[in-house]
Amino acid sequence: MSAVILESTITCPNCGHAETETMSTDACWYFYECKTCGTLLKPKPGDCCVFCSYGSVKCPPIQQQGSCCGG
Structure with a gap:
């Protein structure tokens, strides 16, 4: 199993701004x-x-199990 990546760059579909955030595990x-x-x-x-x-x-959670966080 590969390591979980904790940083993701969110890109706004409205203005195109991209911001890198650290995800919660x-x-x-x-x-x-x-x-x-x-x-x-x-x-x-x-x-x-x-x-x-x-x-x-x-x-x-998707990276690890392939199932959504909320259930």
């Missing part, structure tokens, strides 16, 4: 506010968190 981020335009990002249907929808790397 025990909780998902359901909301993320773009630091440039203020758009509140929410997971796309079928995704468990904003990292899975807008990040360069999926969240740690």
Whole structure:
């Protein structure tokens, strides 16, 4: 099993701003506010968190088990 990557770059679909964030290993981020335009990002249907929808790397639970954080 490969190591879990904890940094992911979230890209805002509204303005294109990209910000690298460190992901939690025990909780998902359901909301993320773009630091440039203020758009509140929410997971796309079928995704468990904003990292899975807008990040360069999926969240740690998906990387480890392939199942969503919330269940």
